[in-house]
Amino acid sequence: DFGANLEFITNRSSEGAQFVKGFGGMGGLLRYKVDFSQLVYDEDDEDFWED
Structure with a gap:
């Protein structure tokens, strides 16, 4: 047991639909806060992101 949580998100709620549209349905996690x-x-860093 590593103390990890697995959350399944459905697109049947408004929050889930927004997640799918925004991230293409793929999520991630952070090991540390x-x-x-x-x-x-x-x-x-501005120069790095300019076209």
Whole structure:
């Protein structure tokens, strides 16, 4: 037992339908909790994403 949870999501609810449309029905998981508010924004990354 690794303490993992498996969640099945159906497209029969509004949330499930949005998930399928947004992610193509494929989901993922994170091994550790991530605090996105602690991430540092680096302006140099802008060049990477520009066309």
